[in-house]
Amino acid sequence: MISLLVRYLKDYRLPMILVFVFVLSQAAAQLYLPSMMGDIIENGVAQGNTPYILTSGAWMLGVSLFAAICMVASSYYSAYVTASFTSRIRADVFDKVKDFSQTDFNQFGAATLLTRSTTDATQMQIVVINGLRSLLLVPITGVGALIMAFRENVMLTLLLLVSFLITTLIIGFTTARSMPLFKNMQQKVDRLNLLMKEKLTGVRAIRAFNRQDYETEKFEEANQEGFATALKANYAVAFFAPLMQLMMNLTMVVILWLGSQQVQQQIVSLGGLMVFIQYVLMFMSALGLVSALLMAYPQAAVSAARVKEVLDMDFSIQDPKETVALTDITGKITFDKVSFGYSGAEINVLEQLNFQAEPGKITAIVGATGSGKTTLVNLIMRLYEVSQGAIKIDGIDIRDCAQQDLRNMIAYAPQESVLFSGTVLDNIRIGNQNASEEEVQKALATAQALDFINEREGQLLSTISQGGKDLSGGQRQRLSIARAVVKKAPITIFDDCFSALDFKTDSLVRKAIGEEFSNQTVLIVAQRISTIKNADLILVLDNGAIVGQGRHDELIRECAVYQEILKSQSYSDGKEESL
Ligand SMILES: Nc1ncnc2c1ncn2[C@@H]1O[C@H](COP(=O)(O)OP(=O)(O)OP(=O)(O)O)[C@@H](O)[C@H]1O
Structure with missing residues (x-):
């Protein structure tokens, strides 16, 4: 004392x-x-x-x-x-x-x-x-x-x-x-x-x-x-x-x-x-x-x-003394033999992951619940430290740069939408303090949230109650997506944040994202195959390992786990898809 x-x-x-x-x-x-x-x-x-x-x-x-x-x-x-x-x-x-x-x-x-x-x-x-x-x-x-x-x-x-x-x-x-x-x-x-x-x-x-x-x-x-x-x-x-x-x-x-x-x-x-x-x-x-x-x-x-x-607690993740600057980043993500286990756990949650997510492309991650999808994206943001291997952005090991610089390069829409008390505008601007009202409107439009926001009294300036209690789950998700969109970062991660959207809205959001993010690296974590079917690269995770990677058509032919997921969702390929 x-x-x-x-x-x-x-x-x-x-x-x-x-x-x-x-x-x-x-x-x-x-x-x-x-x-x-x-x-x-x-x-x-x-x-x-x-x-x-x-x-x-x-x-x-x-x-x-x-x-x-x-x-x-x-x-x-x-x-x-x-x-x-x-x-x-x-x-x-x-x-x-x-x-x-x-x-x-x-x-x-x-x-x-x-x-x-x-x-x-x-x-x-x-x-x-x-x-x-x-x-x-x-x-x-x-x-x-x-x-x-x-x-x-x-x-x-x-x-x-x-x-x-x-x-x-x-x-x-x-x-x-x-x-x-x-x-x-x-x-x-x-x-x-x-x-x-x-x-x-x-x-x-x-x-x-x-x-x-x-x-x-x-x-x-x-x-x-x-x-x-x-x-x-x-x-x-x-x-x-x-x-x-x-x-x-x-x-x-x-x-x-x-x-x-x-x-x-x-x-x-x-x-x-x-x-x-x-x-x-x-x-x-x-x-x-x-x-x-x-x-x-x-x-x-x-x-x-x-x-x-x-x-006095020592941070378990620290910036190196000499940091590498992240300038002119294209957003290419490389996983090089990445393994990870939570502290205290006996077995790894992710095992020997190798893949590349390219700029201008949508990379999707599918897998059963608990297969390690959220853990994987948390590692990219360095919320946890990899146990083995390396994650690189444009060839730079993320451990060599400042955490703040790294997170400036990433926009993130989490699995559980988090809204703060304040106006809609305040909540979206968390993604980008300098975003003009026009940019915020555009991001809301991409997230298919503009209509219901315009119906609210005060519109962008309408107040969101604590935690967004006065919004539906799908509306909260759309605001969370808009917040990530407005950041316009080289890398954007959508972590299973389409789950509460109906099929039509899901499809419209993905279409808008595909158009808007033509140069950025987009990662979409999803449970529903319909959400990621058109992705440029789909990674299939099973018990922390990548058991298949490729496009939808390839995986249908070659990946048993993907076929199983597809079957479990009674998915009739492409019929309800408009994208
Ligand atoms: N903080 C933690 N500490 C210990 N184990 C954890 C922690 N978070 C997740 N896990 C374990 O890691 C595994 C992968 O969890 P993760 O959340 O990455 O899966 P997921 O594929 O995203 O699942 P879902 O689709 O249900 O969200 C699970 O077995 C889970 O129990």
């Missing part, structure tokens, strides 16, 4: 200096108050000198006011530092995660990344906001009060120190014990977030299968587990404050008892004892601040470790 704090807080030197100055001034003023009070008792109350009491009292009020102003100012600046610190951490986690490869992302999962950038960051915020002031105030007022108390009464201060030592030992022990409990608690929060995410995204399926009760029960179970763990963890630190209170009161009773005897024996004056008690109270309130901090510390330390794990 400390290293994370140092890393971030060093950017807030000026506000931290201001916090320090105001805390220092507050502490100095507070330390001065008891001796002022002692002076009023000795020289005012004991002597019956009312004007002295009034004048000194006014001074005392002034000093108190000054301390209060310093306290407000230091609170303001510490809140400023803390809020900035937390928002920077959130931004950095987000920034880091956006550059994660799929392997890195899979290692964590969405739910825990969400918890780490929200709940964990907030836990740290609580400690920093308390700690920033306390860490300065407590040593100054605590040590200052102790020194002043020591000057007033040596014996009673030693007693105070013994009580302090015992409390510290108990607190240290409790902190060490509670840390694993808090770690466990945050993991339970991860699980709850995961379940919540599943429930919210799968709400329709849950209702359709009448699984509400079962899912509620499952969630309730996880919730109860989280509750029990949270209770246990908080219980472990719950007696911090009462323990501190108890020790303080006990110490105070003993001090009063011994102090009153000292007053009777005239070892100290009554005023001296009262001043001493003021310093003891000051010391104890400093301890109170520490105890509040310590109560929150174990949880925050666990949260900091979890955030740090994300921030």
Whole structure:
């Protein structure tokens, strides 16, 4: 936690200096108050000198006011530092995660990344906001009060120190014990977030299968587990404050008892004892601040470790030190003996793939579900790293160029359309920020999406609800296709994104794509043979291996797997095709 704090807080030197100055001034003023009070008792109350009491009292009020102003100012600046610190951490986690490869992302999962950038960051915020002031105030007022108390009464201060030592030992022990409990608690929060995410995204399926009760029960179970763990963890630190209170009161009773005897024996004056008690109270309130901090510390330390794990994670896919520029790229893709296996899996998902996808041609990939089609296109975008062999673009190994340059060369329409809240225009322009409205309209026309967009109020400026919930599956796919089209990249990949389109629309989209992409490399992943029948090259994938490649007619004659797929789709060659 400390290293994370140092890393971030060093950017807030000026506000931290201001916090320090105001805390220092507050502490100095507070330390001065008891001796002022002692002076009023000795020289005012004991002597019956009312004007002295009034004048000194006014001074005392002034000093108190000054301390209060310093306290407000230091609170303001510490809140400023803390809020900035937390928002920077959130931004950095987000920034880091956006550059994660799929392997890195899979290692964590969405739910825990969400918890780490929200709940964990907030836990740290609580400690920093308390700690920033306390860490300065407590040593100054605590040590200052102790020194002043020591000057007033040596014996009673030693007693105070013994009580302090015992409390510290108990607190240290409790902190060490509670840390694993808090770690466990945050993991339970991860699980709850995961379940919540599943429930919210799968709400329709849950209702359709009448699984509400079962899912509620499952969630309730996880919730109860989280509750029990949270209770246990908080219980472990719950007696911090009462323990501190108890020790303080006990110490105070003993001090009063011994102090009153000292007053009777005239070892100290009554005023001296009262001043001493003021310093003891000051010391104890400093301890109170520490105890509040310590109560929150174990949880925050666990949260900091979890955030740090994300921030310090080494990317599994990195750019080389010297990158090869991708200029004047035609888009020719070469797979040279490419094999790939997911991390942790025993067997390869793709085995010894060799093929070339040429510019100006449509290369299609067909195969049964799970045969490795999506994995293959993910490798081209370097979302995963090949295990063996090489993927080249215009003869350049994709590992030799910057990932950003590589992805600039590729337009991609994923299997599951992803739309963001915003307007239709915003969503299409994700493909190309500089696309004019005319270009966006053209891309929508290619994707056969212009008609239904024009029917919407506001048309291009109509708002898409979160995730495109107000659109049908086919409409979402068409917007996703338009986004890829508007990019006009040398390579365009359509990953099974025609599946929700009716045959007619599917055919019209492919026709438009064929005309539009006359110079680019187009890769189409599809389940339906009708979608890829006219492709220049069809790759047939079976269990991660290419078992056939060629044109439709050739494959019908030569590839048994292709024939099987064809048969399973009851496809009557060309009859329903217009393309
Ligand atoms: N992140 C992952 N981790 C481990 N295995 C994975 C992962 N993603 C996919 N797989 C496995 O890799 C194999 C190929 O999956 P892939 O998604 O590439 O197939 P696909 O041909 O695109 O299937 P579909 O047509 O159903 O989309 C499958 O057996 C799948 O279980």
